[in-house]
């Protein structure tokens with residue numbers, strides 16, 4: 259594979275996993291595997307700067323604000339941190355810092371709390387609003403939910419406008435309690451505290467958030483008018499006095515050796531803390547030295563996150579079972595003797611595929627070392643061969659699909675063994691569950707069990723059949739009454755009007771998640787144009803690469819898929835893009851024509867465009883008398899000259915961000 263292709267492939271893969279991780283709280287790979295992909299991409303880009311893409315995930319903070327909350331443009335961008343995995347990485351960081359600033363460098367070392375990052379704004383001593391990080395520039399307004407977090411003060415004794423940043427987390431004890439309750443109520447368990455904090459804070463109903471015992475640690479003063487703090491530690495002490503729960507046990511270290519020593523201590527002792535930490539954060543203490551260093555698009559240069567190596571334990575493999583996924587991939591899973599690992603009990607671990615099992619020579623009854631990489635997904639690290647007793651038995655991938663009993667196949671060059679029977683009930687069932695899920699067609703009242711019943715009774719055979727069932731079919735199902743049948747019919751009917759991206763996501767095209775579906779829907783307006791598009795058209799889409807483009811193309815070449823789509827269309831399922839984007843954001847730029855020019859200090863062109871368009875404005879390319887204002891950055895050039903000639907207002911990024919946060923068009927106009 260050429261370097262360029264590998265770069266494209268990595269971009270697709272990372273974007274896909276970002277979506278899973280940040281927006282759906284359902285990571286498919288471990289953090290370590292993710293970090294490896296990222297490292298590989300960074301290396302290739304460094305070695306081949308001409309191949310670096312503007313949309314590369316190495317340039318941006320991972321998440322994306324969800325449409326279901328109102329969006330907030332951060333006054334100070336909320337960035338991520340670069341990572342260190344060894345003391346050598348830390349020493350390299352120290353060298354970079356000392357090379358870039360004048361004077362002696364002192365570090366503050368803090369816990370890296372494993373939760374969700376939020377920014378809190380106070381005005382006149384009152385808590386005004388709080389937001390998630392989102393894509394770093396735009397976040398979600400979760401103020402109501404944050405007000406239920408008891409350790410967030412609603413009033414403080416400081417009249418200056420203040421923005422602080424912290425991490426919302428849940429203590430180990432409360433995490434256990436919540437999961438016990440989930441278990442009692444037969445609800446899904448949370449994989450880790452980070453997942454729980456994120457899930458709870460992004461509830462639409464703040465009463466639900468209030469039931470979750472969340473806490474916060476504040477770790478940075480982001481902005482305060484008229485302050486003259488000289489160091490980070492000074493500002494932390496100030497925040498403590500105001501009543502904030504500041505990140506505990508932070509330590510000032512005179513040099514990098516002190517930092518490393520402190521980190522070694524907590525690597526050993528973190529188990530004794532009442533909350534989970536996944537590493538330590540090292541920051542330059544002196545604030546003017548911080549200014550000297552500045553930021554990359556993704557993270558400050560004056561800080562780094564050291565990530566702990568994953569915790570490891572010994573356990574036994576009791577059995578190896580296989581499951582058939584939506585695309586027919588047969589995945590082996592190890593059933594383990596339950597073991598406590600990084601805060602939860604682990605009893606299963608994915609074995610990925612045939613090669614993984616062969617390479618590590620994993621057998622049933624083996625004693626193995628397991629770890630939770632990234633503290634989420636348990637993984638079998640290695641077999642402890644010295645402990646073999648002769649009772650072990652080798653495992654082979656099944657020659658037939660465990661569900662449909664058709665022969666399985668391993669395509670050359672691929673790792674997965676697959677059931678290629680397109681009518682395999684297991685695949686259809688998984689595909690169906692995906693089709694009705696929250697992020698796809700969002701059909702309420704159609705859970706896994708009903709789908710299984712409908713399939714078993716042959717009432718439905720593909721997703722389109724859902725729209726052809728009638729109430730009588732449903733009423734006769736187990737545990738279905740008149741009322742719930744009626745509700746189900748209603749939600750099926752309602753889903754016909756869904757926006758196009760939901761349908762595209764629902765179809766389950768490989769590598770196309772919510773994000774990819776939205777990009778397709780907003781670029782093509784209707785399904786037919788996507789079906790008729792060429793690979794070249796698809797590759798040119800923002801954030802699309804070879805792999806995604808080919809996957810979409812291949813999907814719509816398939817006769818069977820086209821039949822399903824026709825059935826859906828005939829029954830009245832919407833196939834047009836409704837552009838329902840950002841409906842909650844006030845349309846404060848309505849009717850305005852805004853021209854972007856030059857390089858902005860933090861905003862990417864597309865981010866600025868998104869802010870304008872989501873607020874009803876039009877971003878146009880040339881300056882004329884009807885231009886409302888010009889947003890200009892560095893090296894703005896001829897457009898700026900033209901604006902000055904015509905007397906069109908010119909503003910900088912900071913003013914633009916302030917305008918974007920206003921609530922009405924009138925307010926914007928009065929500031930222009």
Ligand SMILES: NC(=O)c1ccc[n+]([C@@H]2O[C@H](COP(=O)([O-])OP(=O)(O)OC[C@H]3O[C@@H](n4cnc5c(N)ncnc54)[C@H](O)[C@@H]3O)[C@@H](O)[C@H]2O)c1
Nearest residue numbers: 275279285287288289292338339368369370371375477539
């Ligand atoms: N498994 C996957 O599929 C997948 C996908 C995407 C990301 N990830 C993981 O997420 C990481 C990237 O996530 P990220 O951008 O949130 O970075 P991060 O979690 O590695 O570090 C940045 C975050 O640390 C938090 N933090 C906690 N304590 C802090 C303190 N004292 N000072 C400053 N910050 C503190 C902040 O909220 C900040 O946003 C990746 O390295 C990867 O490990 C995994």
Ligand SMILES: [Zn+2]
Nearest residue numbers: 659662677682
């Ligand atoms: Zn099958």
